[in-house]
Amino acid sequence: MDDFNRWIHQGGLIEMNYQGRKFSWYNGQHGLSRAWAQLDRVLLDAKLLIAFPNARCSYLSRSTSDHSPMFIEFLKDPFTYGPSPFRFQQMWIEHLDFMSFVQMVWSEPMVATGLMKLASKPKKFKVALREWNKRVFGQTNTQIAILEEKVEGLEHSLHSNWNNEVERELVRYSTELSTWRQREDMRLAQMAKIKWRMEGDRNSKFFNVWLSIKRHRKIHKLRTTDGLEFNSPEEIHLGAIEYFLEFLQRSNQPRDLPDLTNLISPVIEE
Structure with a gap:
């Protein structure tokens, strides 16, 4: 056993x-x-x-x-429809240019005032972050594969003929490869919502297994208390929208509000 x-x-x-x-x-x-x-x-x-x-x-x-x-x-994933949600990546913070990029985007002038300006800034910032992520990070797996190929080529070159310049290139690319692997581990750990780490390649493999387990936990079917059944992701999606539309309209009916003025101290002067 x-x-x-x-x-x-x-x-x-x-x-x-x-x-x-x-x-x-x-x-x-x-x-x-x-x-x-x-x-x-x-x-x-x-x-x-x-x-x-x-x-x-x-x-x-x-x-x-x-x-x-x-x-x-062996089934295909039925949940791959609609736009992908925006997720803040923890690995962005580790980049040296991240904070300066945030300050630059946040300080750009906007034609709005008050709460409208405050609501518009995060929307604009989200679009800018998506573009920055594509430009700086791209696909982490692709970057790792490119660097692994370069490191392997440099190591092969050193095996046949030692060269100080090739050695320096190998150290530089090896360091960069280690950085990208850490970013990928951070990305997978964030998606899997796991905080501990394992050694080497087992780390990424472990996170991928956990992500697969999380996919199993998605809701495939739904039955409401009044007997309605939803048997596909699209039906569940539309059923949820319809339910909350009705619920919010029902709960937002005009009603008399209590007078709370006596609970607020008049501390603000003219």
Whole structure:
């Protein structure tokens, strides 16, 4: 058992998401001797989970065996629709030019006053941050792959012929590669909402596994108290909008407000 658990841990395997029946085995007894257990399981590695984040297993009805047959489905992600939400990236703060960029964008003049100006500034800042992120960071995985290729080429060159200039280039690119790997780890950790770190490549692999687990927890179906059913992401999305539109209109009816003037001290002078 210890060897098997160690094998699971070293391989970075996690259990597949299950639907329907909870247990896969039944002992065929009756009364107090009756017993169920989940003896049959499916284990996946990080690469397969990233390729099929919605892979799932269902236990089918038993027939001749005391074990339930397992039906495994590899499904595409049904939630990839609509614009992606804006997320502030923690790795931006580590960049040397970040604060000066923030000050420059925030200090740009705007044709607005008061609260309208305050509301417009974050919207403008969000658009500027998106563009800055594309320009400075781009795709972190692409940058890492480019730097890894450069480091490998320089190391190969040093193996055949030592050169001080090549050595300096290798140190520079190796340092830059380490920085980009830290940024990618920070990005994945933020997405996975995990604060601890592991060593080397296991860090990114660990975060990717956790992200795959989070994708399993999305709501695939929804049934309201009055019996309405929503069976797709689009239906759930539209159903939520309709519900809150009705709720807010119902709760915003005109009503008499209490007089609170006696609770506020008149400390502001003319």
